[in-house]
Amino acid sequence: MKTYELTYPISINQQANQVIVLGFFDGLHLGHQQVINTAKKIAQDNGIPLGLLTYYPHPSLVFGNDSEFQYLTDKKERESEFERLGVDNLYFLEMTQDFSNIDGQTFVDQILMPLNPRTVVAGFDHTYGAPNTTADMQHLTDFSKGRFEVIIVEEQQDNSQKISSTNIRKALSVGDLDTVTTMLGRYYTNRGKVIHGDARGRLLGYPTLNVQVAKDHKIPGNGVYITQVKIEGDDNIYQSMTSVGTNPTFEPGRPITVEVHVLNFDQDVYGKVATVTWIKKLRDQEKFDSAESLIEQLRVDETNTWNYFNGQK
Secondary structure, eight states, X not given: OEEEEEOXXXXXXXXXXXXXXXXXXTTOOHHHHHHHHXXXXXHHHHTOOEEEEEEESOHHHHHSSOTTOOBSSOHHHHHHHHHHTTOSEEEEEEOOHHHHTOOHHHHIIIIIGGGOEEXXXXXXXXXXXXXXXXXXXXXXXXXXXXXSEEEEEOOOEETTEEOOHHHHHHHHHTTOHHHHHHHHTSOEEEEEEEEOOOOHHHHTTOOOEEEEEOTTBOOOOSEEEEEEEEEXXXXXXXXXXXXXXXXXXXXXXXXXXXXEEETTOOOOOTTSEEEEEEEEEEEOOOOOSSHHXXXXXXXXXXXXXXXXXXXXX
């Protein structure tokens, strides 16, 4: 896969016809995958490359209408998933004020046409160019002026609920990993550097890796979860249980942390990047009356985690 970093006005001129798929694709959920797979099949049937035009950073962060926006997948993760899904040419177009203000016809003439599309594929709700205009999929055929075919992929649903990045974020906030996993078609992950914490877990007999996830990356809501973890430079995938929360028993009100207790693990991995895979929620965050009560609950959590991985779900 070839990756191109573009800024409007773009300076690129692809000579070969290709199928172009459009979208931001945060999370690469099943709806996104359906859009990409639809475009991929058209490309394969015609023996031409599959190109994907996406944007970075997210408009909410650029234009300040949602200062607390958090990604499901960052740029690097999306790039990896695009390659896995069979994209040949990946175009990252920088989201700027100039780009956001163009109209639909300008988008087609100055951005799409230099990519030499034979067919353009996108989800039914994809928009491009200035907001609150006709820069939507329903008008893209008009803007194309017969120069390429337009394919619109309709809404994908799970149990009558729209599969969307917004709904995945809502499910993550309450720890509903079943919904998250179903909509993504895979387990959700976070990654971050392992940093030093207060070492309280070690004193309790449950040492943890304190994983520093980027603030603009969505994590599950407070609670205790069955997880797996992979450490940078280590091919093994370790079974684990992970606490997300503010440590209300000892330090109520402190910032939220992600603390991973890896089963049967005793290695110094400070400074390395850990990838946490979220599998199942065990319980909500709780405040305990004593350290002894917390330890007792941690033993239950550990047993439930072992039972899960041993097939006793």
